[in-house]
Amino acid sequence: MxxxxxxxxxxxxxxxxxxxxxxxxxxxxxxxxxxxxxxxxxxxxxxxxxxxxxxxxxxxxxxxxxxxxxxxxxxxxxxxxxxxxxxxxxxxxxxxxxxxxxxxxxxxxxxxxxxxxxxxxxxxxxxxxxxxxxxxxxxxxxxxxxxxxxxxxxxxxxxxxxxxxxxxxxxxxxxxxxxxxxxxIREHGHVLDEWISAVKDELGIDLDVDTGVLLDLARDAAHGVARPAAPLTTFLVGYAAAHAGGGPEAVAEAARKATALALRWADEDTPDATAPAPPAGTAPETRPDAG
The missing domain is CATH 3.90.550.10 (Spore Coat Polysaccharide Biosynthesis Protein SpsA; Chain A)
Known part of the structure; x- marks a missing residue:
């Protein structure tokens, strides 16, 4: 060079x-x-x-x-x-x-x-x-x-x-x-890849992972839990992957587990579609007047 x-x-x-x-x-x-x-x-x-x-x-x-x-x-x-x-x-x-x-x-x-x-x-x-x-x-x-x-x-x-x-x-x-x-490099189609490359250089990380998986995880955590959950969850996924030996496969597996958890969490915030409906004509239960 x-x-x-x-x-x-x-x-x-x-x-x-x-x-x-x-x-x-x-x-x-x-x-x-x-x-x-x-x-x-x-x-x-x-x-x-x-x-x-x-x-x-x-x-x-x-x-x-x-x-x-x-x-x-x-x-x-x-x-x-x-x-x-x-x-x-x-x-x-x-x-x-x-x-x-x-x-x-x-x-x-x-x-x-x-x-x-x-x-x-x-x-x-x-x-x-x-x-x-x-x-x-x-x-x-x-x-x-x-x-x-x-x-x-x-x-x-x-x-x-x-x-x-x-x-x-x-x-x-x-x-x-x-x-x-x-x-x-700040254009929409380039900025994310440029930023990821810069961070890896800065941190001395030589690891290629599927960033799409991590972005999907961040989206699900933000929407299904709370917006601050996105960066914290992706950090924890990286930490877990490192403990599992690192590598793209470890990141993918940790992201899969965290995504499944975020989806289960979000499901609990919606009516349970599998619960049986009350019989037709049944009046809702009411409490008797205390007086």
């Missing part, structure tokens, strides 16, 4: 540390790569959401080719995912989608996303490590110093597969881009 740019269009701000949805851009990209065996970040060290290997290009600020060469020194994998650190909408599904076409029997050197205008995004891509090392060796033989050379000098010689990815390839080069990203 390359995170050492100068961010000139952001006025020299620390771009990897700019927050979108409460999380640093770098941490958002690291979360999308959580399944990687080794994660190398080419930049100056900083606190991150999970451990990484730090590397530095020579000279610092020498550009993407120099940074790529520095990062490759720390991996023995046969495939690598090359990413910039300013991709707010990258997710693990996209990362897996980049790697899949490079599986057994494939011949391409790499797979990259194209943006909304159809342009190649070589910093949202997966490559065969051998192909990168081969082309880096060629360029080093020609120029000795990779500093300042554009990445297309390398990628232009590769056999690449392209996948449209207008959202995942969206990068934040300007403050307007940052504002756009911050606005999008």
């Amino acid at each position: 390359l995170a050492g740019g100068a961010a000139r269009r952001l006025g020299g701000a620390d771009k990897p540390g700019v927050r979108v949805g409460g999380r640093a851009l770098l941490d958002r990209v690291l979360t999308a790569c959580a399944g990687a065996r080794t994660t190398v970040v080419v930049a100056g060290p900083r606190p991150t959401v999970r451990p990484v290997i730090w590397s530095r290009e020579e000279p610092p600020g020498g550009g993407p080719l120099a940074a790529l060469a520095a990062g490759l020194r720390h991996t023995t994998a046969d495939r690598v995912v090359l990413l910039s650190a300013d991709l707010p909408f990258l997710d693990h599904r996209t990362v897996r989608g980049l790697l899949a076409p490079l599986g057994h029997g494939a011949t391409a050197d790499g797979v990259l996303l194209t943006d909304a205008d159809g342009r190649d995004q070589p910093l949202v891509a997966a490559y065969r490590t051998a192909s990168l090392r081969r082309e880096l060796a060629v360029l080093t033989g020609r120029h000795r110093d990779l500093a300042g050379l554009p990445l297309r000098r390398l990628t232009g010689s590769l056999d690449l597969t392209r996948i449209p990815g207008p959202v995942a390839s969206f990068d934040c080069d300007t403050w307007d881009d940052i504002a756009t990203a911050r606005a999008r």
Whole structure:
């Protein structure tokens, strides 16, 4: 992952540390790569959401080719995912989608996303490590110093597969881009997933659960018991799941039990439809006058 740019269009701000949805851009990209065996970040060290290997290009600020060469020194994998650190909408599904076409029997050197205008995004891509090392060796033989050379000098010689990815390839080069990203994650169709991801990062939780089950539970607890019961019940479900060993199955089972209880609770607040009706013509029982 390359995170050492100068961010000139952001006025020299620390771009990897700019927050979108409460999380640093770098941490958002690291979360999308959580399944990687080794994660190398080419930049100056900083606190991150999970451990990484730090590397530095020579000279610092020498550009993407120099940074790529520095990062490759720390991996023995046969495939690598090359990413910039300013991709707010990258997710693990996209990362897996980049790697899949490079599986057994494939011949391409790499797979990259194209943006909304159809342009190649070589910093949202997966490559065969051998192909990168081969082309880096060629360029080093020609120029000795990779500093300042554009990445297309390398990628232009590769056999690449392209996948449209207008959202995942969206990068934040300007403050307007940052504002756009911050606005999008608050839209109705995205805000819940974004919030759950942020909370899991903040708490150090790596657990995928069916949020729909929890939302249904919260609804039933709020409507059938009382509104404050919703957050308290979902907390207790999480606590119970942890005691049961954790994992999606434990959460689902605890949620099922709590949902059934909430429904039974709500049923008691309605007339019992199974109770026998009084015989026709029977007058309701009355108490005799006390006087």
